Amino acid sequence: TWLPFAVLLWLDVRNIAIMASTSRSRSASASSSDEGDWRACVEYETKRVAVGDLEVQVFQMEELPVAASLFMLAEMDANAAEISGTRLWTGSHFLSRYLWRHPELVRGKRVLELGAGTGICSIVAFKLGAARCLATDGDAEVVELLAKNVEVNGAVDVVTARSLFWGDEASTETLLAEIPDAFAATDVVLAGDVLYKRELLPLLFATVTRVLASSDSNRAFVLCHVPRADVTHDVVQQQIEASGLQFEEVTLPAEDVVDATAELEECPMEDVGRAKLYYITKR
Numbered sequence: 001t002w003l004p005f006a007v008l009l010w011l012d013v014r015n016i017a018i019m020a021s022t023s024r025s026r027s028a029s030a031s032s033s034d035e036g037d038w039r040a041c042v043e044y045e046t047k048r049v050a051v052g053d054l055e056v057q058v059f060q061m062e063e064l065p066v067a068a069s070l071f072m073l074a075e076m077d078a079n080a081a082e083i084s085g086t087r088l089w090t091g092s093h094f095l096s097r098y099l100w101r102h103p104e105l106v107r108g109k110r111v112l113e114l115g116a117g118t119g120i121c122s123i124v125a126f127k128l129g130a131a132r133c134l135a136t137d138g139d140a141e142v143v144e145l146l147a148k149n150v151e152v153n154g155a156v157d158v159v160t161a162r163s164l165f166w167g168d169e170a171s172t173e174t175l176l177a178e179i180p181d182a183f184a185a186t187d188v189v190l191a192g193d194v195l196y197k198r199e200l201l202p203l204l205f206a207t208v209t210r211v212l213a214s215s216d217s218n219r220a221f222v223l224c225h226v227p228r229a230d231v232t233h234d235v236v237q238q239q240i241e242a243s244g245l246q247f248e249e250v251t252l253p254a255e256d257v258v259d260a261t262a263e264l265e266e267c268p269m270e271d272v273g274r275a276k277l278y279y280i281t282k283r
Contacts, residue, residue, distance in 0.1 A: 052100035054127050057152045058118045060087055090271035091193025095224035096124040103128040109187040115194035119146040126155040136164035167203035183214040189221040196228040205243040212282050221280040226271050250277040
């Protein structure tokens with residue numbers, strides 16, 4: 001794991017298996033020996049990720065020294081900051097595999113990804129022929145990393161990286177001022193492994209219901225959820241219904257469980273076994 005076991009318990013949100021290999025690039029300030037400034041210790045890796053017969057290059061945050069990771073977590077806790085978007089997670093990879101198996105969901109469609117993180121789902125949608133992908137995240141540094149991943153995969157003509165805080169009116173209006181049809185022109189909404197705190201649920205679905213209601217067309221929200229902390233599948237299903245939406249649980253092929261863990265070491269079998277995919281629509 002890229003963080004010590006005690007820290008993972010303290011976070012109470014993630015079960016991670018991180019591979020720290022392939023090509024690396026150290027941040028310009030990484031020569032600092034003061035691990036109290038954890039940003040000076042940040043390293044990144046570019047790894048090639050297989051999604052079926054597709055290949056995606058993902059630039060992501062690598063492991064930190066133990067002391068630096070503790071400083072980072074303390075700062076995150078104090079400032080309510082996030083780093084989840086700098087890593088690949090089981091749900092986003094699993095959702096990408098589902099898109100690969102069902103390219104008709106995105107081919108020729110206009111896609112909005114929420115909590116995009118590394119952007120793997122949007123990049124896979126691009127490779128499957130999506131007409132437009134708007135990949136959004138609420139963290140400015142993650143959006144920068146996301147934009148780099150879009151560029152590395154040659155997707156800049158189709159995939160756009162932008163900031164969006166769920167359920168936040170100011171953030172929403174800023175996005176719509178720049179891209180007026182960001183919601184109205186969306187055919188399908190994607191999110192993979194984005195719910196690891198209960199307080200995120202109403203915020204996510206506030207944005208989702210607004211997107212789905214912005215047009216009379218038949219559009220869907222495809223969510224891949226892996227239970228973390230106390231965000232169980234029951235809790236997610238209750239939120240879907242409370243938001244006035246309906247859902248269908250999608251059966252994930254057994255071979256995807258094996259293939260996902262083989263393709264990406266960050267997909268532990270335990271997470272893959274607990275993952276569920278929801279196809280959510282208006283009532």
